[in-house]
Amino acid sequence: MRGWTGVGEGRLHIQIGIEQGVIVKVALNSTRPVGMSDALTGCEPAAIINRLPRLFSLCGVAQAVAGLTAVETALGFTPPPPQTAARRFLVVAEALEQTAWQLLLEGPRCIGLTPAFERLKRLRSLIAKLCPQLFPDPIWNRIGGARLQPDQAGLATTLAEMGECLHPAIWGEPALGQPWQERRDFAHWLDQAATPIATLLRQVQDCGLADFGRCATTPLPTFDPEQLAQRLAGDDGQMFCARPDWEGVVYETGALARQWDEPLIAALRADHGNGLLTRWAARALESRALLAELREGLHTIVAQPGAAVDVTATGAGLGVVECARGRLAHWVALAAGQVSRYRILAPTEWNLHPDGPLFQGLIQARTGQDATIRHAATLLVTALDPCVGFDLTIDEGS
Amino acid sequence: MCIAIPARVIAVRGPNALVERYGEQLEVSLMLLAEEVAPGDYLILQARAWAVEKITADEAQEAYRLFDALFDANTQAKVNPAIWLEP
Numbered sequence: 001m002r003g004w005t006g007v008g009e010g011r012l013h014i015q016i017g018i019e020q021g022v023i024v025k026v027a028l029n030s031t032r033p034v035g036m037s038d039a040l041t042g043c044e045p046a047a048i049i050n051r052l053p054r055l056f057s058l059c060g061v062a063q064a065v066a067g068l069t070a071v072e073t074a075l076g077f078t079p080p081p082p083q084t085a086a087r088r089f090l091v092v093a094e095a096l097e098q099t100a101w102q103l104l105l106e107g108p109r110c111i112g113l114t115p116a117f118e119r120l121k122r123l124r125s126l127i128a129k130l131c132p133q134l135f136p137d138p139i140w141n142r143i144g145g146a147r148l149q150p151d152q153a154g155l156a157t158t159l160a161e162m163g164e165c166l167h168p169a170i171w172g173e174p175a176l177g178q179p180w181q182e183r184r185d186f187a188h189w190l191d192q193a194a195t196p197i198a199t200l201l202r203q204v205q206d207c208g209l210a211d212f213g214r215c216a217t218t219p220l221p222t223f224d225p226e227q228l229a230q231r232l233a234g235d236d237g238q239m240f241c242a243r244p245d246w247e248g249v250v251y252e253t254g255a256l257a258r259q260w261d262e263p264l265i266a267a268l269r270a271d272h273g274n275g276l277l278t279r280w281a282a283r284a285l286e287s288r289a290l291l292a293e294l295r296e297g298l299h300t301i302v303a304q305p306g307a308a309v310d311v312t313a314t315g316a317g318l319g320v321v322e323c324a325r326g327r328l329a330h331w332v333a334l335a336a337g338q339v340s341r342y343r344i345l346a347p348t349e350w351n352l353h354p355d356g357p358l359f360q361g362l363i364q365a366r367t368g369q370d371a372t373i374r375h376a377a378t379l380l381v382t383a384l385d386p387c388v389g390f391d392l393t394i395d396e397g398s
Numbered sequence: 399m400c401i402a403i404p405a406r407v408i409a410v411r412g413p414n415a416l417v418e419r420y421g422e423q424l425e426v427s428l429m430l431l432a433e434e435v436a437p438g439d440y441l442i443l444q445a446r447a448w449a450v451e452k453i454t455a456d457e458a459q460e461a462y463r464l465f466d467a468l469f470d471a472n473t474q475a476k477v478n479p480a481i482w483l484e485p
Contacts, residue, residue: 009401009446036401039468054461058400058444101444117429124450125432387400389445 009033012352012390014381016362018373025395026362028354032388037241037342044338045071045311049141058387061094062323063344064141066330071143073317074334075309082304083145086134089297091321093127096162096290098324098385099255102283103170106382108196110375111203116196119169126162133158134301145306152298159294170197170287180285183267197284204276204379208368213361213380214273219257220327220350221246229318232331232343241345243353252357253326253347254385255279255286262289274357276376279383312337325385326350348387358384403465404440404458405449415449417441 010032017025036055040048052067053060065087072079079087100123105115131140133151140146171179172193179189190202204210223246231240244250251257256274259265259282268278316333326347333341352358358381367376374394381390405417405424415435417424426449428435433452435441440458442451453461 009403011446033401033468036468039464051464054402054457055464056400056402058402060402105448115429121430121432124430389447 009388011388012381012386013393014358014362014377014390015393015395016373016377017395021373022364022366023362023373023377024364026359028352028359030352030388037238037344040339040342042338045075045332045334046143048332048339048342049143050139053141058098059094059323059325059328061090062321062328063330065091066319066321066328066344067332068141068143069319069321070317070330070332071319071334072309073319074315074332075143075311075313075317076315077144077307077309079145080304080307081300082148082302083306085297085300086140086148086150089134089294089301090131090140091323092290092293092297093130095322095324096166096287096294097124097127099283099287099290100166100169102382102385103197103287106385107200107280107283110379110382111200113196113199116169119165123162123165126158126165129158130155142306143311144309145304147306148301148304150298150301150303155298159291159298162294163291166287166291168195170195170284172198179264180288181263183264186264186268186281197280200379201277201280201284204280207371207375209275209371209376209379210272210277211275212365212367212371212376213279213357213383214275214365215357215360217250217252217274217357217360219260220251220253223320223327223329225318225320228320228329228345229316229331232318232329232345233316233333233341235343238343241343242349244345244349245353250353250355251350252384253350254324256282257326258282258322259285259289274361276379276383279380283383323347325387346387351384352386400444401465401468402442402461404453404461405443406458407435407437407439407441409437410435415441417443417449 013029015027016023049067052064056063100120104120108115133154135146136149137147172195176189176193177185179186190198235241256279262285265278265282268281272278314335319330321328328347329345331343332339350356361380362377367373377392403419405419407415407417409416413429414425415428417426424446426443426447428449431449440453440455441449442453444450
């Protein structure tokens with residue numbers, strides 16, 4: 001560790017200017033380092049795959065899978081379906097942990113509740129059991145696939161325990177019904193439930209913040225892989241990776257984008273757009289969808305030995321993964337077994353884009369009568385879930 | 399992106415720890431960590447506030463080598479600039 005005093009993962013500094021109760025100015029100042037991927041140039045593919053989970057603290061599994069997919073594509077190798085399914089399983093489990101983090105820790109902190117530490121700790125310990133239940137050897141992120149030997153009974157038990165841990169902490173008692181489909185059931189649940197996310201949503205509703213952050217930004221559409229690969233390959237100055245657009249439009253990605261067309265979320269959007277009530281409700285629904293995906297995914301994972309792959313080839317490849325914060329893309333060019341260029345497009349760059357949902361949701365916003373701008377903005381930034389911490393400065397004299 | 403710079407534990411204070419990395423000291427919560435922590439251990443943090451993983455000294459040194467190279471290539475002049483936007 002050399003003398004780079006004070007360097008770190010960086011921080012998001014958000015400055016808001018208010019006039020007569022309306023946000024008229026928004027400054028987004030990020031000190032997150034850019035150009036991370038340049039440090040991978042010159043490496044051998046296997047070294048990169050080993051390093052990715054160590055470079056990233058929040059979505060290490062998703063980063064590793066995006067990297068694996070990109071490298072294997074560049075090498076002309078298509079992993080067998082069970083390997084792909086097992087990797088996806090681990091990505092979804094990681095996304096569930098981060099979603100629970102928002103619902104049990106960050107969300108409650110926004111409204112002054114004590115986070116559900118023990119529940120989150122328990123969930124994290126259960127999720128940590130999944131990887132060795134799939135891959136008996138220590139290294140799962142191997143080019144060509146690692147030895148896959150799923151302990152189906154053990155995995156099913158772990159998933160059941162995860163559900164028993166998470167469901168009551170988010171949805172409460174079974175007697176409160178199934179509030180994740182019909183608007184009427186959701187309203188009933190919102191009146192009755194005492195879980196942290198229900199308390200948060202009720203406060204958002206009662207303080208007149210249901211529409212706060214509402215803007216016209218829509219979900220990121222499906223990428224055309226060739227088109228995305230071209231953008232990343234030609235991104236010399238990394239401006240696309242830092243401030244992406246798709247055909248000139250800035251989109252959002254993440255939980256709300258994925259839950260956009262769910263009946264409950266569509267109904268909430270009809271009344272509140274993509275404001276706070278819809279955003280946080282989508283986060284709660286996301287936890288349920290991720291757990292369901294894990295249960296369904298389990299049946300597609302069977303034993304598979306992995307394969308040896310010639311890593312000296314030349315080529316380029318793209319890996320796209322839906323992870324906790326949204327869509328993550330890695331692109332790699334290999335020349336004679338070494339990385340000649342690497343690019344990473346992270347989901348946070350869409351959501352914190354200068355013309356993205358955070359900026360568009362804040363500018364011209366005003367709060368309800370029982371809420372402050374600081375409280376509302378904190379809820380919005382937290383709902384968008386940037387991958388670094390943030391500071392919020394409010395200038396009421398601008 | 400959420401880079402994972404290891405932090406060395408200087409002192410344990412109940413449910414928190416004082417940690418240091420690249421000359422910066424932080425007070426972090428140990429509430430989500432399953433393992434016991436002692437001074438000299440290395441931790442991975444989330445959002446500069448929560449210890450989420452304990453790693454070995456060898457893993458930490460390997461990570462520091464990676465981040466030294468990264469910061470050599472990405473001086474602080476190369477971070478995202480401030481953006482002021484108005485409607």
